[in-house]
Every structure is written in C-alpha cells, then in structure tokens.
Amino acid sequence: MKIRLLIIVSIFFLVSCQNSTEPKQAQTSDIREMNSTMVQQKHDEIIRIHDEVMPEMSTMRRYKKKLLKMGNSDEIMDAVTALEKADEAMMDWMANYEIPKTRPEKERLSYLNKELVRVTNMNQQIKDALATAEKLINE
Numbered sequence: 001m002k003i004r005l006l007i008i009v010s011i012f013f014l015v016s017c018q019n020s021t022e023p024k025q026a027q028t029s030d031i032r033e034m035n036s037t038m039v040q041q042k043h044d045e046i047i048r049i050h051d052e053v054m055p056e057m058s059t060m061r062r063y064k065k066k067l068l069k070m071g072n073s074d075e076i077m078d079a080v081t082a083l084e085k086a087d088e089a090m091m092d093w094m095a096n097y098e099i100p101k102t103r104p105e106k107e108r109l110s111y112l113n114k115e116l117v118r119v120t121n122m123n124q125q126i127k128d129a130l131a132t133a134e135k136l137i138n139e
Contacts (some may be wrong), residue, residue, distance in 0.1 A: 036105050042112040043099060049119045053090070053126040059124065060087055063133040070136070079136050082129040089122040 012118045067076050097119075100111055 011114050018054055039099070039105060039108050039112065039139070042116065046097075046112065046115055046119050049116075050093070053123050056130060057087065057090060060133075063130065063137060066137050067133055076136060079129070079133045082125075083092060083133055086122075086126040086129040089125050091092060093118055102126050 060083045064080055067080050067083075070076055097115060099108055102107075103111075
C-alpha cells in the first residue's frame, strides 16, 4: 500500500514539474514571436530591473524579523511598514505583469512603457526600504 502511494505521489510530482516549466517557455517564445525588437528590448529592460531586486526579497524578510525583535518604536515600525509595502509592490507587480500579445505593437509598447515606470518605482521602493532598515539595524 505504501509503495502504491509513493508511486502515485511520484507521478503527480513529475507531472506538476513538467507543467510548471511549460508556461515559462511558452511566454519566452511568445515574446520572441512578436517580431519587434522594440518590444523585446523594452521587455528585457523591465525584467532586468525586476531581477536586480528580486534576490533582495529574502533580505527584506530577514530585516523585518530583526527590526521587530528590536522593539516597536515609531521609527522601527515605519521601517517594517516600508519593507512590507515594498514586498507587496513586488508581489503585485509580478502577479499583474503580462504583455498583451494580441494587441498591435504600438499598444504593447505603451503598456511596456507604463510597466517600466511601475517596475522602476518598485525597484526604488525596495532599495529605499532596505537602506532604511539596514541603517536602523546597524545603529
């Protein structure tokens, strides 16, 4: 009975792993098929800005824990709130970023220009929250 359960769980695991890689590959090829260097360059720039701060998400969570252990002064709580809002900004941006593939190039570029502003603001928000938290932790 345990062996059958192990086999079933293994099959589900393998199937779920295969399905999780398909959207990423499909998204990349869909973007490449848009036949627009401008669209691709703008998308690449947006992803580069996102990728610059994505590794800092774990640092933000670590700093939040450290700050909360330090007390609950207004300054500390403001820094914690800034970290939480920066984290929410990243999650919100990632959940909503999607290039409208069926739209004309002009509309895709307009969308990407707006997303460039959003991702740049989110990037700066994360950097600012981290700097504030780090300053408080190192005092």
